[in-house]
Amino acid sequence: MSQLSAYQSGLKEHNLAYELLKRKLRTSIVRQIIKILRPKDLRYIYYSIHKERPISGVIPSVEAIAQTRESFLYMALFASIYRSASRVDIKTNMDINAIVFAWDYFCNMFPGHIRERRPYGRIRPANFDEAWVITHAMKAGSADLQYCSGCRRNYFIIYCTNYPPICQICAMKNGGVRKGRPN
Structure with a gap:
């Protein structure tokens, strides 16, 4: 046995x-x-x-993934799918099956967006490595998914970055905050 x-x-x-x-x-x-x-x-x-060699180099940090305010929207969407699919507390554990499910579901929502090599588009995570980094950052406490009482949606925040921890949807509706600074 x-x-x-x-x-x-x-x-x-x-x-x-x-x-x-x-x-x-x-x-x-x-x-x-x-x-x-x-x-x-x-x-x-x-x-x-x-039929190609594995990607080498430094694993990206969550701070490097978000390049534009719009990319936070997609990151929030992915994080929301992951949180909904997870059977564990995502702030203390990583649910590998939920990451795989969230990634596959995210890719089905945006077919053709995946770009494993640079230059990446605004839709982030752009590859499974970035999806993994986002979930790991949420577990480590360097990123979080918050609820906005204004627009009633989840938004993604990354601590220790130039982007202020505000709802990106509300910021874009109100004339926008780009790259962490008012227009």
């Missing part, structure tokens, strides 16, 4: 690794989650799926 459960556990981890790599999550992030596969194995799986 224990051999069967160990086999099932390993199979679940392999399946999860496949699902994450299929969405082009960086192998360095997948390695933090999947302990049974070596980095070399993860790179091989990534190459087998996409």
Whole structure:
């Protein structure tokens, strides 16, 4: 029985690794989650799926993702989908299945927007790495999803950034605050 459960556990981890790599999550992030596969194995799986090498370099920070006020709207939408899909408290844990669901749902809402390579558009997260970074920032407390009593919608805030923690929808309706400064 224990051999069967160990086999099932390993199979679940392999399946999860496949699902994450299929969405082009960086192998360095997948390695933090999947302990049974070596980095070399993860790179091989990534190459087998996409016929290209995994993306290397520094993982983006949540502060670097938001480039325009409009990008906050899409980030709030993604974060709202994630929060609704999650079965755990997103401020203390990450729900990997909810991240995958939220990303797939977000991509279905905006078909053709995904741009894995720069230059990214205004629709953010632009790739699964950015979606992962947003959810991780919410867990770490460097970003949050708030409710606006004015327009009755969720808005996304990032602490320690040039953007003031205000509702982006209300700011854009009232003549806008762009790049964190009044017009």
